[in-house]
Amino acid sequence: MLIDRIDVMRFLKYDVIILGSGIGGFTTAIHASNFDKKAKIAVISKLHAMRSHSVSAEGGISGVLYPQINKDSEKLHAYDTIKGSDYLSDQDAVELLVKNAPKEIVFFEHLGVPWNRNEKGIIQERPFGGMSVPRTAFAADKTGFFMMRSLYDQVQSLPNVDIFHEHFATRIFRTKDAVGVFTIDLATGKHSVVYGSSLVIGTGGFSRIYKITTTAHSTTGDGIALAYNAGASLKDVEFVQFHPTALVPNGILITEAARGEGGYLLNKDNERFMKRYASSKMELAPRDIISRAIITEINEGRGMKDKDSGLEYVYLDLRHLGKEVINKRLPMIKEICIKTIGLNPEEEPIPVRPAAHFTMGGLNTDINGRVLDIELNHVSNLWGVGECGCVSVHGANRLGSNSLSQCSVWGRIVGKEVSNNTHEIKNEDVKELEVLAEAEDSRLKEMLSKKGMYTVYELQDEMKDVMEKYFYVYRNEKEMKKGVALLEKILKKSANLRIEDKTHIFNTNLRDTLEFLNQIELAYAVGVAAYNRKESRGAHSRTDHPKRDDKAWLKHTILAKEGSGIKISYSDVKITKWEPEERKY
């Protein structure tokens, strides 16, 4: 039975609306609530909050906890991060990250995260790629799960925070003084507008534009695309991180901690090939370098091939670590290998290849997480936090374990910011929101009734094939030109979609279609940004421009919507102490 949903549409007023309940969104909610106990806060999540992608974070969170014991310093953490970013990170943001990360690890300790400890009782830190010393705190290989569980418990105890589970945001509205989000309650199909003074986007990355990815199905970049359509600009979206060790054939992540614990990468000749690419760091070189090394091995005939999927791979060998290390430090990796491909890593090497894992780019934000437009002005009342907010700490290549610190550090910063932004919402703003909501309601009805030519699943497959083929680890002008043209075609076809399920209760066909419309917009943006950057830097590696070119390209790519097309601009990279130098490991 079709319901005339405009009749039942709810208008819910809050002071702070947080879109996303991952580590970024939840930490923002806790800090906003602490800074202003009277603020009414809504957290909206298209999933049950505890299914947010952050639960799958494995290896750990970076932060200098014991400088004396580990011979570490904030300065060294900053240097590693900036060098790892191939000098594209904004150094003032990196300095803020490294200064505050240790405090956030202690904050999670107080929330109840069971960090691994040594026999003296101090929190253990493990080595991670591109880090000079061990500085990654961890809870076995289930760090994200434990962090999310403690955050969820805490958020539930806050009387001024409401969680809207399984509410899918389809549009962001902005009026003079208000911001609003149009949502579908997936369980009932009912529409709501949640509006208020401040909106924080914490919807994660968009690696699901690729075919093979380590990320959850939900990682479709919705909030980035919605804000982009509401006037926000995008930054550095061409930099997509390919994690070197995704399990073949299913793409599930084999955490970098497996190499941190001493795992080897081997080619078909049983050779530790990393000696040719990063002789000092070997398997603990940054991810962009290892991914290129693996693809080079494969391209030069030293890989292996999975018969069923046709995917080529190399080996990650953990056998020499022994049962005790594998069972104590990497229990989930063992379980994943046994349960999904029937391989016990204590006895056999693991087949791995690079897969899309993290998006360094996203919403263009300033150092306080405020979203910017293409002129670098604030987009009023809008913030970005977590993976979706490009505050530029990761630059062209993120170091593993720096994302959870970024989510936590900026959760606190943005929580404080929004607690200072509560203001009156006038009647005229509410009236305008009502008009915008009716238009959105009509758009959704139209989508459901349209007899379009394509299903979302056909076009999504086409998009993923294009991304995998033309915008993978190595890129070049000729291929990317083809890729951009194909993405343009898919974009055009996406106006002609057919939704076959017309019902309202958990209409996953409608949800998938809305997600795809966000994905294709971002895939096109990645294509345009990558095509235009004529150099190799971090994860953007071009065979036709193999060198980094600081003279021409030490700058951020900024994109904004212009009609149905894209406007492109560039902005300066903030250098504070570390002048760009050759990146050697």
Ligand SMILES: Cc1cc2nc3c(=O)[nH]c(=O)nc-3n(C[C@H](O)[C@H](O)[C@H](O)COP(=O)(O)OP(=O)(O)OC[C@H]3O[C@@H](n4cnc5c(N)ncnc54)[C@H](O)[C@@H]3O)c2cc1C
């Ligand atoms: C397998 C894996 C392991 C990782 N391990 C580590 C690690 O050990 N250390 C590290 O630093 N980093 C790690 N990362 C990266 C890190 O986990 C992520 O960058 C981080 O968890 C992202 O958190 P987030 O809060 O930004 O978003 P997410 O956790 O992705 O949450 C996004 C939220 O947005 C909501 N949402 C999205 N779209 C909508 C919509 N349309 N309407 C309503 N709600 C919406 C979702 O429901 C969800 O609540 C890993 C990544 C992967 C893929």
